[in-house]
Amino acid sequence: MKDKSIKTLKMFGLGFLEPLIRIFSGEEPAKNGKIFFTRALLPLLSIFVFIAIWHAGAMALYNSEADARIEKAREEQGEEAAIAMQECIESGDISCQPNTLPSPAQVYGAFQALCQDHQSISEKKDDFKERVSETNEQREAQGLDPITYTGRPSFLDQIGTSLKTVFAGCLLAMFIAVPIGIIIGLSPSLRTSFNWLIQILKPVSPVVWLLLVFMIVKTVITDPSLDKSFIISFISVGLCAMWATLVNTSMGVSTVDKDFINVAKVLKLNIGQNIFKIILPASLPLIFTGLRITVSVAWMVLIAIELLAQSPGLGSFVWEEFQNGANDSNAKIIVAMFVIGLIGFLLDRIMLSVQNMMSFNKGMA
Amino acid sequence: MAILELNNVSKSFGVGSNKIDVLTDINLSVNEGEFLAIVGFSGSGKTTLINLINGLHFPDQGEVLLKGNPIVGPGPDRGVIFQNYSLLPWLSVYSNVKLAVDEVFPKMSRSEKEAHILKYIEMVNLTPARDKKPSELSGGMRQRVSVARALAMNPEMLLMDEPLSALDALTRGSLQEEIIKIWSQNKKTAVLITNDVDEGILMADRIIPLTPGPNATLGPEFNVPFERPRDVTNINKDEQYKRLRNEILEYLIEVGSTRRQVSDQKYILPDLKPTMPGRIRLGRKKQKVKYF
Incomplete structure (x- = not known):
């Protein structure tokens, strides 16, 4: 059972789970724990480090772009405009956000937005299908192509x-x-x-x-x-x-x-x-x-x-x-x-x- | 009556200054039902000789006759057991044998075929391993599959090219006995190529030494008069066996030493200084360094 599942895992490229299975079957927990740490946890850790560096970098870019915008407002329109720009940026208003490398949190937000978008579009699609189902039946009877959803x-x-x-x-x-x-x-x-x-x-x-x-x-x-x-x-x-x-x-x-x-x-x-x-x-x-x-x-x-x-x-x-x-x-x-x-x-x-x-x-x- | 005849056969490879005359003036006649062993040094052209008989190579001069007709190519009438087994690694034991049976007996019905294949797998004692792949078998078992494949073609002649030389001594001994046992059931003509004089004496009716190459040719023949079945332990104590064995070995050693005198060429070794340990050697395979 154990060897078989390890073999299957290895076949699908999930060999890094092997030590975990061995730990659960009580086989050399110390040694396998170490192997699991190096093969599964260290890669995860490196991903976290990557995200941290990305976050820091994105923040730095965001700040430098924000500073540039404020500076530009100050040069072109004076001190008041600069203060207004700073307040606008700090308030998180969409109209004046610096447009630069997005941070991991923003990317995650965009991911969620895309998922939601998918849901709303599929709802629209279902709705559309329902509405045109009768027409499509008629068209089919007449030998015409059915109407399909042509939205985004x-x-x-x-x-x-x-x-x-x-x-x-x-x-x-x-x-x-x-x-x-x-x-x-x-x-x-x-x-x-x-x-x-x-x-x-x-x-x-x-x-x-x-x-x-x-x-x-x-x-x-x-x-x-x-x-x-x-x-x-x-x-x-x-x-x-x-x-x-x-x-x-x-x-x-x-x-x-x-x-x-x-x-x-x-x-x-x-x-x-x-x-x-x-x-x-x-x-x-x-x-x-x-x-x-x-x-x-x-x-x-x-x-x-x-x-x-x-x-x-x-x-x-x-x-x-x-x-x-x-x-x-x-x-x-x-x-x-x-x-x-x-x-x-x-x-x-x-x-x-x-x-x-x-x-x-x-x-x- | 001679089933196989080689008349003044010569074979060389390459052209010009690279030409190597492997075999020169080979005369051989093998009788029907006979077990012949050809003994020789490695590199003397034994495999070339067997390839001339099985049709993978053709002679430059002379002729190779099978039942009086020249050989035009390989054929299933001559079953070959190769030195390196030559099994197809993606096929199971059963399918490896089946491939040969399908070719040689295309008209056999499905059930007959299966019975035929299983009979030969049983003959080499591989029934429990019939669905295994060659990579799951030991060297001895693989050579058994090769034997089963060659026998299942029901060949008129069995050609064995050092079939056991890659095996350990114990496995070799038991396979020798098995091959002889299977051979004695229907006494097909068999030609065994070997580098082991004892193996030849134990298995063959006649032993012919092959002189060392290049220009290898066959030496005088030695008849093996022992009754079959031969028993290893009894034969080992037999005075006649010892005499025969010594005669063949003496002959081989003698032709080997004359050959060495012939090629008494001086080789100048390159003048190299030994590298002292601890020095950095360039071009060495780098070892993985662990920093943590």
Whole structure:
């Protein structure tokens, strides 16, 4: 039971909870307590230190901006205006707050505001659905498209859109890169002939890929009912992120252990069986390593691509908030930053567990 | 009647000044149902010889004939037991054997296949471990899987490339007995490559030494006249056994020493000064330093 749960935890990247389980089962409490302290409590402590430094820094920036505002008022409008400005800032009035790096508390407040916003928007959505349900039934009977909610998406909706884009992009990357990687990996002459092309295209910036995809998609897709910005952004994400999988797959296929190839030769496997029974399973660990890199690259380039493609997602959220320049916009951008980081971390952990599931112990075979 | 014949076979690798003549002028004839052992130093080309027979390599000169026809490539009619087991690590014991059975008997029904596979897993005493992966098995158990896989193909000939040399002495002894026991059930032709003279005497009908490479060739053959089943403890006390063993060893040592005289080249060692302890050595792997 204990060993099994530890194994499961480790598989999902929660290995730092291992000593806690051992403590609860009464196994060397002193030693495991120390391990738990170093592996789980110290990282938490470092986060607290980070927040403290951030808070201090934000305060310093806030004060210097406030001083600058007061000074400016004094220079331009005289002593009275300066005193009025100081009172205004101290009273916490929104109209004259210094606009600078938000403090952790402000960011938390923005986070709560975003959650509330999500609630109110989903209420509106439900309300809208109820109101148009009858009309929609009629429209459906007439063979017309139903009326959908076209209001502003909430923060959580935008996270959902971003995840959908990354998922679609990674699937595209997988369906392009894995087969091509296998074909390239099987033949040394194909590998050398494609090598330069891959090396040239690999470092191309996501923005350029987006423009390239835009050029093609705007000509190819003329149907206005399709969500063009989504198509453009997921294809660009896929194209940016597929190179790691492509290179890793071709490398995995071309470096299959010679012993396995000898087995295939002795058994006289035909080419299809050889690929599916020997080469593909043998290169699966490297393919999944590549896919893991693909997922993290995809998530990283997504923000930039969404920002440019005007696809509704975290990227455009960040951009809109920056353009918006409202009092809590900066705090909302920081919230988005942490959400992006956290989701990227989770995606990586998921891919790591998949990768661990796929890898066999090569050294022991 | 000879099932396998090698006539004036030579094999070399590389070209130009890098060319290494591994095997020269090999003549060998293996009779049907015979257990032949080829004994030689490591690096003498034993694996090259077995690869010529199993079809992974082709001779530069001469011919390798299986039942009178030249060998055109590997095939399931020659079951190979590799030195490093060569099991597929992502497949269980059962699936590793099944892969071979699927290939050789594609028309067998599902239940027949299962019975066939289980029979050979049972034969090597691995029934309790049939669903384990190779990484969960010990070295001896892995080689048993390899034996089961080779036997399950029902080959006309069994080729063993130092199958037991990576195992400890005790495991080796018990696997030797098992392989002989399995072999004696249907007396297929078997060729064993080994570097252990005792192993050859215990298992084979005939022992042929391979002279050290390069230009390795086969030496005079030694017949092993002992009755089967052979018992290790009895055979160890046998005078005839001791004589045979000494003859083979003397021959090997003799060809080994003549070879050493042939390659009496002077190697100049680089003039290096020893590093004194306590001095900082550059390029050494850095150790993790704990500051707290």
